[in-house]
Amino acid sequence: GRVWRMYHFIEGTRTFTSPRSSAQATAAARAFGEFQALLADLPSPPLHETIPHFHDTPRRFAALRTSIADDAHRRAANAADEIAFCLAREASAGLLTDLHRRGAIPQRIVHNDAKISNVLFDDAGREAICVVDLDTVMPGLSLYDFGDMVRSMACSAAEDERDLSRVEVSPERFAALAAGYLEATGNLLVPAEREHLVDAARIITLEQGVRFLTDYLDGDRYYQTKRLNHNLDRCRTQLKLVASIERQAATLRRAASA
Known part of the structure; x- marks a missing residue:
């Protein structure tokens, strides 16, 4: 085999798959925020884009439309409700990329996989020591990371939870x-980044739902599955979370500005 990277081993640290408390969620979010801030003045040349168009949500929708049209595995009928849910929101899915294209929000260096399992904590689980798993660190938008934090940390249900009554944003x-x-x-x-925190949560969660749905229609080629309709279950969980974010948007905006 080949060694890709070597790091100093950090003694006395541990990881978590989900936040155990709001205080721990705050610590994780602070770690990702510090990560962005520390890289804000990174000198040229720019970092390589390891996965081109990773969070280009309109491109994700274009891929979904291709998979719907091809329906290579005859699964579209079984996902009709999920397809309709996603396509009904396609027009607003490009908000973040549109903001950047208009110059309202800048490109930054971001992590692109901002979940709590990518933060090392001290043994007590209270202090975030550092961010890890740097394979997807590349140019992007700050809101990509915040949106993914909400998607992965603001709901206590598992990503593939089949009991959708448990899927709500907190x-x-x-x-x-x-x-x-x-x-x-x-x-x-900048002000536009602060103003669109809730939109980021909605769009990045929707994007992940679209990705799961596309992979389901394509025959589960990208995400590993452990049961029949596993990717469809994952999609349904993300879409339920989108609906919850939409329903509580006003409350979440007040929380972000408190």
């Missing part, structure tokens, strides 16, 4: 994430 957890992230980024963010 305003308390959202507020904890926003507090840690905004504290760490300080004056780095």
Whole structure:
């Protein structure tokens, strides 16, 4: 085999698959915010784009439309409700990329996989020591990371939860994430970045649902599955979370500005 990277081993640290408390969520969000802030003045040349168009949501929708049209595995009928849900939101899915294209939000160096399992904590689980798993660190938008934090940390249900009654965004957890992230980024963010925190959560969660749905229609080629319709279950969980974010948008915006 080949060694890709070697790092110093950090003694006395551990990881978590989901936040155990709002305080821990705040610490994780603060770590990702500090990560962005530390890289804000990274000198040229720019980092390589390891996965081109990774969070280009309109491109993800284009791929979905191709998979729907091909229907190579005759699964579209079984996912008709999910397809309709996604396509009904396609027009607004390009908000973040549109903001960047218009110059309202800048390109930054971001992590692109901002979940709590990519943060090393001290043994007590209270202090975030550092961010790890740097394979997807590349140019992007700050809101990609915040949106993914909410998607992965503001809901206690598993990503493939089949009992959708358990899938809801927690305003308390959202507020904890926003507090840690905004504290760490300080004056780095421009007003439009701060104004669109809730939109980022909705769009990145929708994008992940679209990716799961596309892979389901394509015959489960990208994401490993452990049961029949596993990717469809994952898609349904993400879409239920989108609906919850939409329903509580006003509450979440107040939480972000508190």
